[in-house]
Amino acid sequence: MSFLLKVTAGALLTATFSMSAQAQTLKSAISQEIISNVKFLNLESEKTFIQDSEYLDDEPMVFDFNDQNIVMNDINADGINDAIAxxxxxxxxxxHGTTHSSDLVVFKGLGKNQFKRLGSVPLGVNAKINNVNKGVINLTSYEYGDDDPGCCATKETKRNFKIKNNQLVEVGYLNRISN
Known part of the structure; x- marks a missing residue:
């Protein structure tokens, strides 16, 4: 199991509580999210690192932002595009494959290039947005299955999210993800 899969759930809680609820530009909101999550991943890496007597030169992994995919869509039907990142x-x-991690973050559009973070959820090693239809974000996430080699996460999960009461929720479960 990849290191990131072990700490991603904790990243959700830490990132959620460290985010500002103030309106900001999308670029600023995403930058703040990235900084917070990278900081958390690096702290978790240091906290969980165990020195191996055979590899004394080893150090905790250092994580960094890798890429982003942003889809603009009015998911709360208020006439203003929201950002799905x-x-x-x-x-x-x-x-490499065992050190990847991905998060879904939704920002409510407030108009005039101002956004407010509504929530986020960790998605595993990789993810892709399939479509956004009638306010529902349909995506596929990939995690490691029991028999997967370290290179290749093949466990595919289809997930649906939407905004309900200004919260990001998973459709079907309607569990609050974060705010």
Whole structure:
């Protein structure tokens, strides 16, 4: 199981509580999200690192932002486009399959290029947005299955999210993800 899968759930809680609820530009909101999540991943890496006596030169992994995919769509039917962002992270010096992580973050559009973060959820090693239809974000996430080699996460999960009462919720479960 990849290191990031073990700490991603904690990243959700820490990132959620560290985010500002103030309106800001989309670029600023995403930058703040990235900074917070990279900081959390690096702190978790240090906290969970165990020195191996055979590899004394080893150090905790250092994570960094890797990529993003942003889809603009009016998911709350208020006439203003909202931002649906997939943010991807990876170990800085040796980015490979076992050190990837992805998060879904939704920002409510307030008009005049101002956005407010509504919530986020960790999605595993990788993810892609399939479509956004009638306010529902349909995506596919990939995690490691029991028999997957370290290179290749093949466990595919279809997930649906929407905004309900200004919260990001998973459709079907209607569990609050974060705010």
């Amino acid at each position: 997939l943010l991807f992270y990876c170990e800085k010096t040796s980015c």
